[in-house]
Amino acid sequence: MMSSHIASAIGHPNIALIKYWGNRDHNLRLPSNGSLSMTLGDLETVTQVTFDPSMTEDRLYLNENAISGPSLDRVSLHLDVIRTMAKLSFKAEIISHSNFPVGAGIASSASGFAALTVAAAAAAGLELNPSQLSRIARLGSGSACRSIFGGYVEWKAGTNDHNSFAETIADQDHWDLVDIIVIVEEGHKSVGSTSGHKLAESSPLQDARIHDTERRLSICRQAILQRDFLSLASIVEEDSNMMHAIMMTSRPQLLYWRPETVAIMKSIQEWRHAGMQVCFTIDAGPNVHCLCPSRYKDQVGDLLKQIPGVIRLIHSVPGGAAHLLPIKSPSID
Ligand code: PMV
Numbered sequence: 443m444m445s446s447h448i449a450s451a452i453g454h455p456n457i458a459l460i461k462y463w464g465n466r467d468h469n470l471r472l473p474s475n476g477s478l479s480m481t482l483g484d485l486e487t488v489t490q491v492t493f494d495p496s497m498t499e500d501r502l503y504l505n506e507n508a509i510s511g512p513s514l515d516r517v518s519l520h521l522d523v524i525r526t527m528a529k530l531s532f533k534a535e536i537i538s539h540s541n542f543p544v545g546a547g548i549a550s551s552a553s554g555f556a557a558l559t560v561a562a563a564a565a566a567g568l569e570l571n572p573s574q575l576s577r578i579a580r581l582g583s584g585s586a587c588r589s590i591f592g593g594y595v596e597w598k599a600g601t602n603d604h605n606s607f608a609e610t611i612a613d614q615d616h617w618d619l620v621d622i623i624v625i626v627e628e629g630h631k632s633v634g635s636t637s638g639h640k641l642a643e644s645s646p647l648q649d650a651r652i653h654d655t656e657r658r659l660s661i662c663r664q665a666i667l668q669r670d671f672l673s674l675a676s677i678v679e680e681d682s683n684m685m686h687a688i689m690m691t692s693r694p695q696l697l698y699w700r701p702e703t704v705a706i707m708k709s710i711q712e713w714r715h716a717g718m719q720v721c722f723t724i725d726a727g728p729n730v731h732c733l734c735p736s737r738y739k740d741q742v743g744d745l746l747k748q749i750p751g752v753i754r755l756i757h758s759v760p761g762g763a764a765h766l767l768p769i770k771s772p773s774i775d
Contacts, residue, residue, distance in 0.1 A: 447532065449564035450490040453556030453764035455542070456481045456588045456595065457621050457723065457731050459678050460662050461685040464642030464652070466599075471584045472606050474642065475655040476599040478662050479588045482621055483614065483761020487553035489538040490769075491521075491561040497533035504538050520555065520582040521562055528566035536562075542756060543628055551635070555582030556589035556764040564766055572763065576607035579764075584639070592762035594666050596659070614760040617669045618736040623756040624746055626702040627728045633696055635726045641692035651684050658684075671735060675714060675721035678733065682723040689726075700728040702751035709749060718742065 456479035464474035500518045502509040521534055536558065540550055559579040563570050570578070572590055580587035580597075587607055588595045593614040600606030642648050658681050665674035689696040703724065710722045710732060720734040720742050734742050736759065743755055 447493040447565055447567075448490065448769055449561045450488065450767045450769055451557045451560035451564070451764060452486050452488050452767055453553040453558075453560065453586075453589050454481050454483055454592075454761040455485050455487075455550060455553040456585060457733075458585065458588075458725065459666075459674070459723065460655070460658050460681050461723075461725075462584050462597065463639065463685045463688055464648055465584070465639050468640060470603050470606075471580050472602070473584055473597070473599045474648070475652050476597060476659055477585075477588070478594070478596050478611075478659060478666070479585070480594055480619060480621065481589060481592050481614065481761045481763075482758040483592075484758035485540075485542045485553065485756070485761075487538060487540040487550065487557045488767065489536060489554070489557035489561050491558065491565045492535045493530060493532040493565055494535060495532050497535065500533050500536065502536045502538070505540060516582070517558065520558060523578060523581055524559070524562045524566050524568065528563075528568050530566050534562070534565070543625070551583035552585040552589040553764075555579050555586035558582065559586070559590070560764045560766060573607050573609070575764075576609075577604065580606060583635075585635075590764050593760055596663065610763075611663060612666055614762055617666065617760070619733055619760065620736045620739045621758045622732040622734070622739065622743055622746060623758070624706055624730040624732055624749075625753045625756065626700055626706070626730070626751050628753065633726070638689065638692075638696060638726055641694070641696065642688050644693040645688045645691040647684075647691050648688050651688055654684075671719045671721075675719070675733075678721050678723050679711075686724065696726075698724070698727050700751075702749070703728045703730055705749055705751070706730045706732070706746070709745070713742070713745065 458479045460478040462473045462477040466472045502514045576587040576590040591610045593610050594612040596611050597608040661677045723731045
């Protein structure tokens with residue numbers, strides 16, 4: 443087989459500071475609103491894609507487990523986009539490893555589809571720029587379009603398939619924030635984000651949230667560019683609460699929080715009122731992302747560990763863009 447049909451790539455998840463929730467087009471994953479995130483450098487997914495003319499169906503392995511059913515179908519559909527662009531009909535073997543728990547409110551689909559897009563495009567012989575890769579990654583998982591880029595990243599909602607993609611607004615060294623992910627529940631969430639996005643429009647509050655997005659984006663963008671933590675803290679918490687208000691008022695309603703989630707939110711706000719630079723944001727799950735400048739991370743970590751129900755903490759600093767990795771050639775003895 444030609445060596446150009448294999449490629450490996452690394453992608454990092456990201457934490458949304460201004461959240462994406464709801465689509466104007468569910469098939470194309472065109473979001474109802476723009477969003478902003480920080481790429482998480484300590485967490486990673488490494489994915490190798492091999493297009494093989496002798497295979498009769500796609501095969502997917504996640505952390506050594508063979509995967510079938512809807513997860514494989516979603517990956518195959520994503521590869522079809524790349525196969526069509528490259529005029530390639532070969533099926534593929536996809537081997538993927540993540541160094542963090544998947545499906546627990548840490549965006550494994552973001553790092554997964556970012557790494558898959560970069561690896562599969564290269565394996566198929568396509569030469570694409572980061573905007574094009576971001577656009578394609580978006581089709582697999584909306585937030586994956588942000589994980590193509592490193593540092594602090596904005597996804598402009600756009601109006602169609604071609605103009606909805608992300609870009610870096612400040613690189614990973616711009617601000618030494620740390621995300622301390624407070625795990626209160628491991629394992630898969632009950633309602634994934636693809637289904638959740640479809641419920642957003644059933645909330646009578648979603649229109650108001652969408653109309654207010656430019657204000658939140660602008661405050662958040664400025665806070666990042668000026669490294670103004672207190673402005674960031676209040677807009678990030680407000681935005682997270684707004685998204686969860688949509689979830690809680692959807693039909694049927696989605697309530698991702700556990701009692702421990704609320705206890706952590708309240709503690710973080712008390713610590714901030716007492717003078718610490720720390721805030722929270724929560725994705726589609728019960729685990730809390732606790733953000734602080736790195737000089738506070740040990741103090742915040744020690745306090746978080748004392749809260750009953752906290753299982754463990756996962757730390758991450760800002761990280762870089764998704765990119766290709768060298769292929770390990772089999773050793774010849
Ligand atoms: O990209 P998806 O479909 O996994 O949706 C991500 C949704 C949130 O994580 C809750 C918010 C966001 O902007 O990342």
